[in-house]
Amino acid sequence: MLYAPPIARLVEELSKLPGIGQKTAQRLTFHLLKVPPEEARALAEAIVEAREKVAFCARCFNFAQGELCEYCSNPRRDPSLVCVVERPQDIVAVERTGEFRGLYHVLGGAISPIDGIGPEDLKVRELLERVRKEGVSEVIMATNPRVEGEATAAYLANLLKPLGVKVTRIASGLPVGGDLEYADEVTLGRALKGRLEL
Amino acid sequence: MLYAPPIARLVEELSKLPGIGQKTAQRLTFHLLKVPPEEARALAEAIVEAREKVAFCARCFNFAQGELCEYCSNPRRDPSLVCVVERPQDIVAVERTGEFRGLYHVLGGAISPIDGIGPEDLKVRELLERVRKEGVSEVIMATNPRVEGEATAAYLANLLKPLGVKVTRIASGLPVGGDLEYADEVTLGRALKGRLEL
Numbered sequence: 571m572l573y574a575p576p577i578a579r580l581v582e583e584l585s586k587l588p589g590i591g592q593k594t595a596q597r598l599t600f601h602l603l604k605v606p607p608e609e610a611r612a613l614a615e616a617i618v619e620a621r622e623k624v625a626f627c628a629r630c631f632n633f634a635q636g637e638l639c640e641y642c643s644n645p646r647r648d649p650s651l652v653c654v655v656e657r658p659q660d661i662v663a664v665e666r667t668g669e670f671r672g673l674y675h676v677l678g679g680a681i682s683p684i685d686g687i688g689p690e691d692l693k694v695r696e697l698l699e700r701v702r703k704e705g706v707s708e709v710i711m712a713t714n715p716r717v718e719g720e721a722t723a724a725y726l727a728n729l730l731k732p733l734g735v736k737v738t739r740i741a742s743g744l745p746v747g748g749d750l751e752y753a754d755e756v757t758l759g760r761a762l763k764g765r766l767e768l
Numbered sequence: 769m770l771y772a773p774p775i776a777r778l779v780e781e782l783s784k785l786p787g788i789g790q791k792t793a794q795r796l797t798f799h800l801l802k803v804p805p806e807e808a809r810a811l812a813e814a815i816v817e818a819r820e821k822v823a824f825c826a827r828c829f830n831f832a833q834g835e836l837c838e839y840c841s842n843p844r845r846d847p848s849l850v851c852v853v854e855r856p857q858d859i860v861a862v863e864r865t866g867e868f869r870g871l872y873h874v875l876g877g878a879i880s881p882i883d884g885i886g887p888e889d890l891k892v893r894e895l896l897e898r899v900r901k902e903g904v905s906e907v908i909m910a911t912n913p914r915v916e917g918e919a920t921a922a923y924l925a926n927l928l929k930p931l932g933v934k935v936t937r938i939a940s941g942l943p944v945g946g947d948l949e950y951a952d953e954v955t956l957g958r959a960l961k962g963r964l965e966l
Contacts, residue, residue, distance in 0.1 A: 572860050574833040576814070576821040583814040586807070588799050589792065600857050601786050602815055603822055603831060609784070610819045614812040616774070616781040617800055621808045623774045624801055633801060635772040659798050662770050 577603070629700070631676040631693050633658045641673055648672045650707040654697065654726065656680050656714060664712060672710075675700065680718035681725060689725065697726065701735050708736040715742045775801070827898070829874040829891050831856045839871055846870045848905040852895065852924065854878050854912060862910060870908075873898065878916035879923060887923065895924065899933050906934040913940045 573581065577599060585595035602610045626632070627639035634640070641647050641661070651672025655661055661674050677692040700706060709730055713719035727737040743761035744753050753761070771779065775797060783793035800808045824830070825837035832838070839845050839859070849870025853859055859872050875890040898904060907928055911917035925935040941959035942951050951959070 572863055574822060574831060574838060576818045576833060577831060580814040580818040583811040586811070587796055589795070594787065596857060596860070597787070598785055599818065600855070603818060603856075607819050610815050613781040613784070614815040616778040617808050617812040617815075620774045620778040620797065620801060621805050624772060633772060633775060635774060640772060657798070658801075659794065662794070665770055 627676075630674045631658075631678060631696070632661055632674055639674075646671075649704055651710065652697075652700065652706050652708070653710045653712050654723075655712045656719065656722075660712065660714075670710075672708075675709075677713070677722065680713055680716075680722040682718045692722075694726065694729070698729060698733070701730060701733050706735055708738060711737065711739045715740075825874075828872045829856075829876060829894070830859055830872055837872075844869075847902055849908065850895075850898065850904050850906070851908045851910050852921075853910050854917065854920075858910065858912075868908075870906075873907075875911070875920065878911055878914075878920040880916045890920075892924065892927070896927060896931070899928060899931050904933055906936060909935065909937045913938075 572578070580599045580602065581592070581595045584590055584598050585592050587595075590598070602613070623635055624633050627634035627642055628637050629642045630639060632639040632641065634642075636643070648671050651670070652675050653661075653664060653670055653672055654675045654677060655664065656677055656679055658676055661676070664670050664674075675693065675697050677694070677697070679687055679692055681687060681689060681692065697709075701709065709726075711723035711726060713722045723739055727739075730737050741760075741764050742757065743764055744750065744757060750758065770776070778797045778800065779790070779793045782788055782796050783790050785793075788796070800811070821833055822831050825832035825840055826835050827840045828837060830837040830839065832840075834841070846869050849868070850873050851859075851862060851868055851870055852873045852875060853862065854875055854877055856874055859874070862868050862872075873891065873895050875892070875895070877885055877890055879885060879887060879890065895907075899907065907924075909921035909924065911920045921937055925937075928935050939962050940955065941962055942948070942955060948956065
């Protein structure tokens with residue numbers, strides 16, 4: 571036995587976190603044993619509080635502290651624009667741009683037959699319902715630009731267009747600050763196809 | 769505001785951990801919001817339990833669940849051999865070798881004038897006390913092979929030798945599986961100086 575049981579337990583729990591291996595878990599454990607007790611307790615409490623107070627927004631399935639998330643409950647956001655993302659953290663990325671003032675819809679993933687994820691596992695029915703009832707004029711597909719995200723965007727577009735709503739897809743292309751020399755051919759191909767007039 | 773307050777709080781607490789930046793803290797937070805509640809709670813409880821149940825061993829200053837750590841309270845360990853390390857996690861490294869059956873002494877760091885750490889900040893007095901009272905025959909200096917660790921080992925050796933105890937230092941040299949071509953000159957110099965007869 572290398573550690574006293576409470577130490578071993580903390581190492582084990584920390585190593586369950588994604589990207590945290592045995593070594594890092596050990597380092598974090600020894601850190602938490604060393605810091606002032608109130609600092610360790612603050613972390614423990616933050617974990618419990620987050621789980622107790624945070625649930626899913628009833629409208630868009632973002633994380634929310636009340637029934638609706640901060641975007642859905644904000645009257646200054648434009649409800650006629652809906653940005654569809656795979657996961658709540660994607661909302662944070664979109665918000666950081668400062669370019670979007672509409673609402674969101676979190677699918678909870680992307681269609682992926684390999685992982686056994688079909689449309690019925692995602693919030694697809696709820697999206698169609700929103701578009702029908704909430705006077706949505708445009709749905710922006712901001713799923714990840716990978717096979718699964720593209721397939722999901724195409725699948726949803728087919729369902730949404732008959733409802734008379736505009737469906738758009740975020741652009742793929744070279745990252746700002748990127749280098750043509752090092753761009754992969756698929757990305758550069760997309761950048762060419764999606765060229766804009768100057 | 770990008771996150772609901774309980775989420776922001778958890779991101780902030782996690783990003784206080786060493787080596788955990790804002791991005792990783794966000795990733796871990798979303799993971800903890802997604803896993804079954806009992807898994808998140810288990811981590812929180814492990815943190816609290818570790819802080820409540822773990823203190824310092826009264827004898828060697830390793831982390832301990834009771835008054836004495838698992839090594840000091842184990843009658844099958846040889847109390848005449850004391851291995852001096854800087855931090856409790858160094859004990860784990862020594863134990864993994866399976867080569868040592870004695871006891872430990874955790875200094876709590878190394879002498880480092882630059883960081884304002886002098887002998888009085890370390891468990892030096894307690895080490896001398898142990899050597900005087902516990903029939904110690906050999907003290908192995910296993911401080912880190914860096915400037916501070918070497919200085920600390922030399923300093924302690926000067927204090928311990930007059931007490932009639934054998935003082936040794938762990939060997940420096942090429943790591944097993946290492947490559948002469950890529951060894952730095954200080955390490956290779958040490959390996960030469962410390963050569964053993966075959």
